Amino acid sequence: MSTFKFEAGAVFPSITKSDLGGNSRDLSKPLDGKDWQMLVVYRGRHCPLCSRFLNELNTYKSRLADLNIDLVAVSADSKEQLESHITKLEVSFPLFYGLSVEEMKSLGVYISHPRSEKETDHPFAEPGLFVINESGTLQVVDISNNPFVRPDLEKLVSGLEWIRNHDYPIRGTYSYS
Template sequence: MLYTNKLAADSPFPAISLPDLQGQQHVLGKTREGASWQLVIIYRGKHCPLCTKYLNQLEGYKSQLADIGVDIVAASGDSREQLQEHAEKLNVSFPLTYGLTEGQMKELGLYISVPRSEQETDHNFAEPGLFVINEKGTVQVVDIANNPFIRPDLEALVNGLSWIRNPENNYPIRGTAPY
């Protein structure tokens, strides 16, 4: 039986630094451009057409997320060369990072898959994960999937984050009751 350690809501988000194609390092969960929260998207890699579609759709919500103080960064275990090829199919302006290691995938509690063939990819890869990190550096929202078909609806996510970010709602981090 397979056991994994999932990153819990309200836990500190690990400091993972990854490069983008311009050579800039991005610390996942550390906001930029004046945002106080960050949406971290972990995607399978260039071999996944559903990831390409999801990332391109996410671009359409970037300004709404910026309006509520949420920055975006995406990461995969792909190599620099794989991201360069994938970037040709992507129309996004948020940072895309590469080189997420298996150890880092495990630290995030992600499901990891073995490629079905060399045509799929040349390395084990993370299945999708979505993390929203708040101003304290802790996990506010977490969604971890074991396949590419299950992902949060972006409109629902953005509307929910807008509601959470409204101070009048005083909405706590959910899922923190002890077992």
């Protein structure tokens, strides 16, 4: 079995998804005058750890905005599943739905099958977090194969403050070839 893994500094793929308002958007492109984008891939409404993470992430939205970083999140859930989930969330950043298996593969995230119909009715992405810089390249990546391992948001945002304020380079660019 082989999986795709982004190289640090690689061009981030264009993935267009819709929100509950019917607005479509390229998730790799920041809006509202921001020059960087943070894309969070979450498992879906069936995951209470995802709900907790998204709610906690919302408390960092203003600090990310101060760093000129736009924030969005996406899952493989259907529109109906997102409509149900959003009632349990306290987030003020855009949430998108309908991430396909092919799109998950293009992001290099781990993909799981549901354990039962009680969990969900489709393959879903395990957690991933991508920070895309003004050049459209991957500045920071964090992926996990399970819901229990995610970045500490205080350390992540503090690190992004350091990166933005000190022109810190993309790390992990050593090539094996």
